[in-house]
Amino acid sequence: MSFEYEVVIGLETHVELLTESKIFCACPNRFGEAPNTNVCPVCLGLPGSLPIFNENVLKLALEAALALNCTIAHYSKFDRKNYFYPDLPKAYQISQHDRPLARDGYLELVKDGKLIRKVRIERLHLEEDAGKLMHDEAGERSYVDYNRSGVPLIEIVTAPDIHSPEEAHLFLESLRKTLLYTGVSDCKMEEGSLRCDANISLRPAGTKSLGRKVEIKNMNSFRAVQRGLEYEVGRQKEILKAGGTVALETRRWSEEDGATIEMRSKEEDEHDYLFFPEPDLPPLILSEEFIGAVKSKLPELPVDRYFRLMEEQGISPYQAEIITSSREMADFFEETLKIFPQPQTVSNWLLGDVSGLLNSMGKEIDEVAFTPQHFAALLELLAAGTLSGRLAKDVLEESFQSGRHPKEIVQKKGLVQISDEQELLRIVDEVIEDTPNAVNDYFAGNKKAVGFLMGQVMKRTKGQANPQLATKLLQKKLKQLEK
Amino acid sequence: MKLYEMTACEAAAALRKKEVTSQELTESVLERISGVEGIIKGFITILESEKILQEAKKIDKLLAEGKKLSPLAGIPMALKDNICTQGIPTTYASKMLENYRPSYDAHVTEKLKEAGTVLMGKANMDEFAMGSSTERSFFHPTRNPWDISRVPGGSSGGSAALVAADEIFFSLGSDTGGSVRQPASMCGVVGLKPTYGLVSRYGLAALAPSLDQVGPLSKDVRDCAMVLDIIAGHDPRDSTSAKSKDNYVDYLGREVKGFKIGFPKEFFGEGLEEPVKKVIMEALAKSEQLGAEVDEISLPKTPYVLPCYHLVVSAEISSALARYDGVRYGFRAREGDTLSELYRQTRSRGFGSEVKKRIILGTHVLRTEHYDDYYWKALKVRTLIKQDFEKVFRDYDLIATPTSPTTAFKLGAKNDDPQTVHSRDNYTRAANLTGIPAISIPCGFVEGLPVGLQIMGRPFEEGRMLQFCYALEDMLGVKGYKPEISVEGGH
Missing domain, CATH: 1.10.10.410 (Arc Repressor Mutant, subunit A)
Incomplete structure (x- = not known):
């Protein structure tokens, strides 16, 4: 007897927004500072303190929602999610419950030049982050750092449209890319500015109804998400093959064990968060004009740019993927083409020597003094035979280090090729x-x-x-x- | 006449005329406190005399230098103990925060400091402002200056008793369902709950954030307007803070002829003690003598006010008080090995019984399976009650009712019957649910105990409300009666 299963995955992603200050107070929104230094009565939840909504949060969240093709709510509101935990100083999190900022969006996943999946976004809402618990090595004492308390978050919830761990990985890559393009977050999983929980279930291939799902937490890298889900697919398959039932529970991915471990059952003690409207904050009422203004300022999104560059410049899917991996790289590519319109040459050098230098320096293209103007001039010198390939590489490196124009380098060092x-x-x-x-x-x-x-x-x-x-x-x- | 017997306005005028100094006013008040506070017990914390006098001298110096200060500069006052004062204990009258010292000043504290008023101490209250007798203070009950065997009302009982006993010139209280007006009524002082949003709540420990307002308690209507002028106004730290304020003192002394006053029949029925009703009706008659038009009106949703209020308040309380968990500040139970045991022990032992009861009720009504039946329904009813008032205010400028159906009751008398306690406060709840301003002014006595008249007005029309009350106060002629504080008590 053979079993064929379809994997069904939905992701809940929390993304910290790149604002100057926190969502409900003026404290700086910064990572990596000494514990409890970026705090005030509001984010410490001291008696009498009140939240004030940071309008910049709204702008960034709207950009994210629009980039994910969501419908924006003209009326949304904040709610209190009540629960006790030491990292939550008010014992409630200000979140959005039944009237989220945005709903019904999607994110397109592409691979090898083709659209392979359209993952629906069920909702996107605003909330505040909690503080961070730290435990001493002996396990005797716990400490709380409230620097993160009140950092603005968006929670993005997908429909169960993802059908393999690799696809989950691809979704996160695409989400990251999209959010980086809009500049709303730095999406660093290792710093916790992007966090992901997954719901996963299996069902007999060809059936429609959903199987019994398990929630997986504590996956702290894109790789961990894929590995955690792969492990979970295997685990659930075995249970089902043996004729068993998957328990409804929350499991934790353990990097050391390479396995998911049971945290708590959802069957016995489903927590009630006692949601109710936040009385300290007015509702968010957004006009069509305001939404339109934010929308008009959105940059071209990675998927659109990927297809456009392949079509317009005739570059390969592989080249397009690398070039559109960041907005800065794609901008660099297109700026260079404006001066030196040979896409293959530009692409080869960009993916070859330029990327090589960036990797060795550990920098991004916008972090070096080398500009598209420099790049185009270099390629022109090469094309004119003024520079040999060998010399061009030297000049490139020199220009990268010093930020000097290639022509200037060539002139100063007398590096012109002797063809006389x-x-x-x-x-x-x-x-x-x-x-x-x-x-x-x-x-x-x-x-x-x-x-x-x-x-x-x-x-x-x-x-x-x-x-x-x-x-x-x-x-x-x-x-x-x-x- | 002793200095402490003056109203804040009289004292301020004497200061300006250099007949007295702030130091003398403060010394006079300190003398009064040392004389009667042992009986009244209106304070939880009294600041050190030396520090208070230092503050008073500072103001005297500024005034001597000709510095432009607010009209109430140099006037001693007190704050209810749920209003944050930086570095000064702010206990909420609870074991939970017995030793808590806030790191910052509330908006109203800042405003009164800027105005140069002199903080004498923190006034007693029911624990976390839950109660109507001040007997639920963790520390001690406060006695009513008119009869020390009776309660001063609550929850701002300390704030009211201190003003009535001339221990201070004015005070601030907080009003979530009548906590300024009811004790004002029972202590024979003026107490105002401003329109929701007129006074910033920043630094007022939340009880029910959609209802809470800070308000003044004072010896007369003019003082009330003067204090309101200082504490009202926009504060960017409170999202519910109104954009603008009026100049309230300017309204005082204007004609009130033609004011239309409605008295809702639902507030004059069962439960209202006959002698109290009589005093109120006399006050209404005097309103007519002022040229006001007084009609009986109806607020048909009145029977739903109390249940609606209790659902909203308990739900919000359960959330607002959840932060007192022993983790960061305040009382922490030392027993228990687990986190949930720490929470359980701390909250079981740190909170008093009334607080716990309301938290449990609030948690119950917010449960997902009950939400639609209770909280959500209460919000809808709240809207209906609001509409009830809006309709009346289309035709009437003000609504007049008793503040409380009874005069001050005996200490310990009715505590065992929560139903009585709750229904007793029924007249004041609607103003909080609807957000409208409401004031209680003394309008007479029943067996030597003060009776308060409640006047409610349209949102942000405190000016006209005070204008009317100022005229009526004059006509009523009860102003200036002082209690004789004696250990024997009476009545």
Whole structure:
């Protein structure tokens, strides 16, 4: 008997927004500072403190929602989600319950030049982050850092439209890319600015109803999400194959064990968060004009840019994927093309030497002094034969380090390729005269001696000799002498 | 006449005329406090005399230098103990926060400091402002200056008793369902609950945030207007804060002829003690003598006010008080090995019984399976009650009712019967549910105990409300009667 199962996954993603200050107070929204330094009566939930909504949060959340093709609610409101935990200083989280900011969006997943899945976004809502618990090594004491308390979050909930762990990984990559394009978040999973929980169930292939789902938490990297889900697929398959029932529960991914571990059952003690409207904050009422204004300022989104660049510039899906991996990279590509309209050359250099240098420096394209103008000038020098490939690489590196214009580098260092026949012939003659041993070796049948002689030519020209021309001239001269 | 017997306005005028100094006013008040506070017990915390006098001298110096200060600069006052005062204990009259010292000043504290008033101490109250007798204070009950065997009302009982006993010139209280007006009525002082949003709630520990307002308690209507002028106005730290304020003192002394006053029949029925009713009706008759038009009206949704109020308040309380969990500040039970045991022990032992009862009720009504039947329904009823009032205010400027159906009751007398306690406060709840301003002014006596008249007005029309009350106060002629505080008590 064979079992075929379909995997059904829905993701809940929390994304911290890149605002200057927190969502309900003026404290700085910054990661990595000394504990409990970015706090005030409001984010500490001291008696008498009141929240004030930071309008910049709304703008960023709207951008995210619009980039995810959501319908924006003209009326939404804040609610209190009541529960006790030491990281939650008011013992309630200000969130949005039944009237979220946005609903019914989608995110398109692409692979190898094709649209492979449209994942529906059920809702996107605003909420505040909680503080962070820390435990000492002996496990005796716990500490709370409230710097994160009140950091603005959006929660993005997908429909159960994801059908494999790889797809979940791809979804997160695409979500990250989209949010980075809009600039609403830095989406760093390792710093917790993007966090993801997953609901996963299996059902017999071809059926429609959903199986019994398990929630997986504590997956702290994109890889962990994929691994956690892969493990869970295997675990649930085994249970089902053995004729068992998957328990409704929350499980925790353990990186060390490479397994998910039961945290709590959902069957016995489903927590009631006692939601009710937040009386301290007015509802959010948004006009069509306001939403339209935010929408009109959205950048072109990665999926659209990916397809456009493939079509307009004729680059491959692989090239398009790398080039559109960040908005800055794609901008760099297109800016360069405006001056030097040869997409293949630009693309090859961008994915080759430029990316190589960026990787070795550990920087992004917008973090170096090398500009599209520099890049185009370099490629022009190469195309004109002024620079050899070898020299072009040197100039590129130099320009990367110093931020100087390639033409300036070439001029200052006298790096122009020598393609003048008379000049090269003079040097070839010199070399032949100065190294009779090598010339004799050549006549004695050691053809390798040509290499040595070429090396001498390059040495005397500081590498600037046009290599093809110099080789041709040297061989011609030697043949003449041989006769 | 002793200095402490003056109204805030009289004292301020004497200060301006350099007949007295703030130091002398403060010393006079300190003398009064040392004389009667042992009986009244209106304070939870009294600041050190030296520090208070230092503050008074500072104001004297500024006044001598000709500094432009507010009209109430140099006037001693007190704040209810749920209003944050930086570095000064703010206990909420609870064991939970017995030793809590806020790190910041409430908006109203800041305003009164800026105005140069002199803070004498923090006034007693029912624990977390839940109660109507001030007997639920964790520390001690406060006695009514008119009869020390009786309660001062509550929850701002300390604030009211201190003003009535001339221990201070004015005070601030908080009013979620009548907590300023009811004790004002029982202590024979003026107490105002402003329109929701007129006074910032920043730094007032929340009881029910959609109902809470800070308001003044004072010796007369003019003082009330003067204090309101200082504490009202926009505060960007409170999202529910109104954008603008009026100049309230300007309204005083204007004609009130032609004012239309409605008295709702639902507030004059069962439960209202006959002698109290008589005093109120006399006050209404005097209103007519002022040229006001007084008619009987109807507020048909009145029977739903109390249940609606209790659902909203208990739900909001359960959430507002959840933060007192022993983790960061305040009382922490030392027993228990687990986190949930820490919470359980701390909250079981840190809160008094009334507080716990309301938290349990609030948690119950907010449960998902009950939400639609209780809280959601209460919000809808709240809208209907609001409409009830809006309709009346289309034709009437003001609504007049008793503040309380009875005069002050005996200490310990009715505590065992929560039903009585709750229904007793029924006249004041509607103003909180609807957000409208409401004031209680003394309008007469029954067996030597003060009776308060409640006047409600349209949102943000405190000016006209005070205008009317000022004229009526004059006509009533009860102003200036002082209780004789004696250990024997009486009545």
